[in-house]
Amino acid sequence: MIDRHIGRHRPEPAATPFQQFILKVHSRCNLSCRYCYLYTMADQRWRRRPPVMTARVADAAAARIGEHARAHGQRDVSVVLHGGEPLLAGPDRLRYVVRAVRDQVGDAAETRFSLQTNGTLLNGDFLRLFDDLGIRVGVSLDGDAQAHDRARPGPRGGSHHRVARGLAQLTAPEFRHLFGGLLCVIDLDQDPLDAYAALLEFDPPAIDLLLPHATWSAPPPGPPGAYARWLIPVFDEWFGAPVRRTRIRLFEEIVNVLLGGESAVEGVGTTPAATVVVETDGAIEQSDILAVAYENAADLGLDVFHDDFDAALRHPLTVARQRGVHGIPSECVPCRWARTCGGGLFPHRYREGSGFDHRSVFCADLDQLFQHIRLTLVSALSVKR
Template identity: 30%
Template sequence: MPELSGIDTYIIKTVEWCNLDCTYCYFYHGQDTSFEKRPRHMSRAIIEAFVPKMIEHSQAHGIDFVHLTFHGGEPLLQSKEDFTWMMEQFDRIDAAGIRTARKLTTNGVTLTDEWAELMARYNTHLAISLDGSREVHDAARVDLAGRGSYDRVIRGLRNALKWEGKGLNVGTITVLNPTENGSDLYQHLRSLGVKSINLILPEANYVTPIPVVNPDRSYAQLLKEIFDAWVEENDDSVDIGFFGDVVRAVAGLPASSDQFGFAPVRVAVLETDGSVQPTDNFRSCADGMVELGINIFRDSIDDLYYHDFFQLCINQQAFIPEECGGCKFVNVCGGGRISTRYSREEGFKRKSVHCDALYGILDHAAKTLQKNSLA
C-alpha cells in the first residue's frame, strides 16, 4: 500500500469560547493562551477561503476522503444559520469528488431537538462529552458558575438519540477518571443507549502533569476494567475506538489512533482568526507552540503540511524514546502520543507520561486475546 501524503483531517474551531469550565481542559487550562486574542466566532470569510484551498490540497495529494469536525470551545454556541451555511459550503467539497465525513464534538449542554434534527440533515457524526456517572462527571465538567452539567448533558444525549440512524450517528467521549470503577462506567454508558464510545486519557506531559484524582487507583486499572466489561458483553455493535486500536496493535496491525506514537498525525486545525495549525494537543506543552504564522487567507494547506513542525507530527515514529528500549510493546506503542512525551529540557524525547496506562492495557489485551484463542 503506498504511503499516504497530505492532510485528511480538519478540526474547525467555529467557536473560541465555552459555556463549561472543565477542570482538565487543556485548551483553557493548559500552557497556551492564544485563545485570549482570537475572535469568539469564526467568520464566513474564513470558510470561503478554506474550502477551495482544502480542495486544491486534497486533489494535489490524491486524497478522496476527508474528515471535517466542528469543534471549539463549544460549537453549538454558533448560530444554526451559520452552521447550515457552512455545511452548504462543504457540499462543494463533495461536488469536487472528495467525500466528506462531517462531525461535531459538543459538551451537550445546549443540544436541543432542533439542533439534532439540523445535524441529521447533513449526516453528522456527533460526539457528546460524558465522563460517566453524575458524581464523576460533575466533579470536573462544571459550568461557569461551578454547577455540574450532567443533567443537561443527559437531556442533550437523549435529544440526539431520537435521531440515531436517521442521519445522525451518536457517540460519547469520556475523559478517563480512575475514581470510577470501569465496569460501572461501561454499564452506565450502555444503559443510556450509547454504542459508540471514545475513551481519552487526559492530555498531559512532563509540563502539564496527569491529574491525580485517586492515588489508590490507576488509569491502567480503569482501562482493564472497561476492556473486560466490553469483552464480556460481546456485542459487535458496540464500538470503542481506543480498544479497537489496542486489539489491532497487539495483533500486529497498524493503529489509527494517535494515542500510539506509530500513528501519523495528519490533522490540521482551522482557528477563528484563520490561523492553520497542527493538532491542538500541543497546547498543553508550551504557550504559542502551534502558532506557526500560517493563515488561510494568505497561505496554502501545503504550507502547513510541509512545515518542519507538522512533519514531526507525521514522522514521530522515526525517533523512539531511549527510555522505551527493550519494551516488548515498543513496536506497537512507539512511545505514545507525541504531545504526551514533551518536557522543557528534552523536547519530545521522553516516553509518554501515560506509559503505565498504555503498557497495562496492551499487556492485558494481549493476554486476554491469547486466553480466548486457547479457550
C-alpha cells in the same frame, strides 16, 4: 533544520496528506471543565482569538480543503466542527461553514462531517439542521451524573441533566442515525464499571475513553499505573461480553496493532498523524492538545489566507508526527511495545527544556494495558484452536 523541541533528526518518510480537518467554528465554551487542556494549561492564545469563525475565514478554509483534496487525489475527507463549544456558533454559521466546504470540495472527494459537542445546547432545531446537512454528532459525557457534574460544571452548577436531555433527543428514533458516540475523560475518583454502565445507558455506537492530557512538566493526577488499573476492568467487561454493545476505540486500536495491523487513532501505534486544525482567526495549526506543552506549541506560522495545507505538511512539527517508526522516542526504541505503542500521544511526551523526544507520561499505564490486552488475546486465541 529540526526544532530543538522535536528531537534529533531521523530519516523522513513521504508526507501523508491531511485526511481530517478540524474547524474551530467557536473558540469559547459554556462549561468550565476541571481538566480542560485548552483553557487552563500552558497555551492561552485562545484569549486573543475571535470567538466565532467568520464567513471570510470559512470560505478560505473551505477553498484550502478542496485544493488539498484535489492536489492529493483524495477520495474522502473528514471535517470536524469543533470548539470551544461549536453549537455556540449558532445554526446559521454552522450551515454556512458546511455548505462552503461542500461547494469547494465538490465532486473531488466525499466530504464527511461530524461535530463534537458538550451536549448542553443540543435540541431539536440543531438536530434537524444536522440531519439536513448530514452531520454526525459526538457528545462528551464523563460517566454518571455525580462524576460528570464534578468534572464538567457550568455557570449554574452541574451540566449532566442538560447533557442527558440533549442525548435523549439525539438517541430518539428520528435522529439516532446521527449519533457518532460518546467521549469520556477518565476520572480516577469514579468507579470504572460504574462509568461504563452510565455510558451504555445511552446505547452509544462508539465510546472514546481518553486519558487526561498531561506532560512530564505537568503530570496527570494519580500514581503511575492508576489509569491502566481503571481501564483494565472496562476492557475485560467489554471484551468478555457475550454481545459487544459498543465499540471502544482505544481498545479496538490496541487490538489492531497487537495483531499486526495499523491504528486509526493517534497515540496508538506509529500511523502518521493526518489531522490539521483551522482556528477561528484562520491560523493553520497542529493539534490543539499541544496546548498542554507550552505557549504557541501548535503554531505553524501559517494561515488559510496566505498558505496552503501542503505548507503545513512541510513544517518540522508536522514532519515529526509523521515519521512513523522513525518517530518513536529514543528511550522507547528498546521497549517491547515500541512499534505497537509508538511512544504514546505526541503531546504527552513533552518535558520542559528537552522537548518531545521522551516516552509518554502515561508510559507505566500503557505498558500495563498493552500487556493485559496481549495476554487476553493470547488466551482467547488459544481457546479457539
